[in-house]
Structures are given as structure tokens and as C-alpha cells.
Amino acid sequence: MEIIHSETEQPGDYPHRITVRSHVIRTDLETAAGGADTAPSAHDYFDAALASCKSLTAMWYAKKNGMPLERVDVQVERDDSEERKGRYVLHVRLAFHGPLSDEQRTRLYAAVGKCPVHKLMTSTEVVIETAPL
Secondary structure, eight states, X not given: OOOEEEEESSTTOSOEEEEETTEEEEEOOOGGGTSOOSSOOHHHHHHHHHHHHHHHHHXXXXXXXXXXXXXXXXXEEEEOTTGGGXXXXXXXXXXXXXXXXXXXXXXXXXXXXXXXXXXXXXXXXXXXXXXXX
């Protein structure tokens, strides 16, 4: 079981330090939400998880299938205007760089459409159990 730990950096303030295995990342609220915007917000990390999964999936698929993919660019644009109504839209744009054929690009687009985080966000029942630490 993977454990991710988050703790407040300064008493009474928003910034938190998050530990994932040996990695340390930070989070904060945007200024519009009352934070100081010293680090990405939880929503930013949610969106970034999708971007990173799609780029890593493309690279993994290309390596597995001997495709000459050199680099992947992913852009995720968030539309959270209806989030409180149950609709959160992420527009994903991808660019594959390298001497790829049209058929290879088509296969890469199909592969990234099935990345694990995309599936998790759209077709998996996620159960969250909250309890005292």
C-alpha cells in the first residue's frame, strides 16, 4: 500500500508539504481562494496527473512498440465553471515529436486515450474512506 503524507508547513496557514516515497512536493491555494499561490493547488495536481499519465503512456507505448518517439508535449486546460454542478472538463492537447508515421501517431493517440489516470478519472469507482490519523 502506497502512503502519501501531507502536513501543514506553518500553523494556521495553507501551504502543505507532501511526501511521496522519497519525493517532496508542496501545495497551496491560489490567491483568489485565500492562499499565497506558493505552490500548485490540489486541482492543479489532479490535472497534472492526467497530463503526466498521458505523456508517460505515450513514451511507454512507443518504446514497447519500437516507435521513434523523441518527445511528448501535453497541455491540459481546465474548465471548472460547472464543477459545483458535477461537471469538470479537461481539454487535453498532445504533440508527438519524432519521425513518426501517420499510423504510429494514430496508435499513440489511441494509447494515450486509455492511460490509467484517464480511466481512473472517468470509469473507475473511487472509494474514499476518511478516518482519524
